[in-house]
Amino acid sequence: HHGNGTQALLWDNPDCLVVTSQQMPLWPGTGTVEERGAHDNVINIPIDPGTGSAAFIEAWQPALDRVDQLQPDVIVISAGFDAHADDPLAPLTNMAPSGLLIPTSVSPNLSRISL
Numbered sequence: 001h002h003g004n005g006t007q008a009l010l011w012d013n014p015d016c017l018v019v020t021s022q023q024m025p026l027w028p029g030t031g032t033v034e035e036r037g038a039h040d041n042v043i044n045i046p047i048d049p050g051t052g053s054a055a056f057i058e059a060w061q062p063a064l065d066r067v068d069q070l071q072p073d074v075i076v077i078s079a080g081f082d083a084h085a086d087d088p089l090a091p092l093t094n095m096a097p098s099g100l101l102i103p104t105s106v107s108p109n110l111s112r113i114s115l
Helices: 004-010 053-070
Strands: 018-023 042-047
Touching: 004 018, 004 042, 018 053, 042 053
Parallel strands: 018 042
Antiparallel strands: none
């Protein structure tokens, strides 16, 4: 589900960029593209149920490009497992297990992250 707590925590912080992807519609009902942060520092990527890996990568690419432009000193990943096939709440089950790690392989800044 949407990381609404993280988004709320960093909403007013111009030095942070929050990027989230989550199944929409789904609880808690937050995480729409219109929620952009006080400093245009929030990027929400709503994902349709049943979305596969290729569409997931395509949806993430603009956000990854923005991360690369920022050249951040620190990247923090708060990862839920809504896309896991065994998650009873969010049926994003068309995603290959490797699809969950793809954002780290298509972005120069994220590629240096060790998971």
